[in-house]
């Protein structure tokens with residue numbers, strides 16, 4: 001039975017991914033900031049066979065990442081899934097969204113926090129759990145990126161903080177793929193599509209189920225020759 005460790009598992013895509021891999025009977029370490037508020041996740045974890053375990057983890061708390069790594073010891077992790085991410089720090093009215101990340105009105109503290117969550121944390125997770133991943137059968141690290149991280153497809157500075165964070169995490173993934181190849185580890189970044197979560201909004205193209213189902217299929221079928229690629233939830237690939 002393969003094991004998944006996933007961040008941001010309490011809502012949105014993370015929660016749907018837990019459901020998808022639970023349906024495949026994987027063992028799951030589901031991490032979220034506030035388990036006491038994660039009712040739906042805890043309901044899944046209350047299943048009869050104890051395959052799904054919930055852990056408190058704010059991914060910007062590096063001591064907590066180390067603590068979780070210590071708690072899991074040498075347990076193999078087949079897929080380390082860096083899913084947690086933010087697009088902005090404060091929720092703003094629709095007509096003001098993106099303003100704090102537009103040229104001329106940039107909120108640099110917001111940008112720093114986006115980088116902490118979207119870039120530094122995935123790298124710290126990879127460092128903390130690399131031995132667990134290397135000890136597993138599938139040896140896979142997946143990091144959720146976005147089409148907004150594609151430099152080739154960028155034609156606007158709007159949401160520059162988020163865009164830059166996803167471009168950076170793409171670079172990180174490419175570097176990890178290269179450095180960890182000799183340990184047999186496959187590292188990919190993955191665009192989930194535009195999804196109807198709190199982040200994607202009600203007008204997005206896909207339901208969380210559609211996206212997470214596609215992602216689970218892609219992850220399930222990953223092969224080492226795909227390491228270092230910028231994949232999409234439906235099996236496609238994006239230009240860097």
Ligand SMILES: NC(=O)c1ccc[n+]([C@@H]2O[C@H](COP(=O)([O-])OP(=O)(O)OC[C@H]3O[C@@H](n4cnc5c(N)ncnc54)[C@H](OP(=O)(O)O)[C@@H]3O)[C@@H](O)[C@H]2O)c1
Nearest residue numbers: 008012013033058059084085144146194195197198199200
């Ligand atoms: N939705 C889309 O259309 C879309 C498109 C492209 C890429 N993505 C990417 O897909 C991933 C999931 O997005 P989503 O749509 O599911 O977003 P979401 O509904 O806003 O959920 C974000 C998740 O990240 C968690 N999170 C935020 N900061 C955290 C921290 N410091 N530590 C731990 N967890 C933290 C949140 O936990 P809390 O509940 O505690 O805040 C929540 O579980 C993100 O990386 C996002 O950038 C989404």
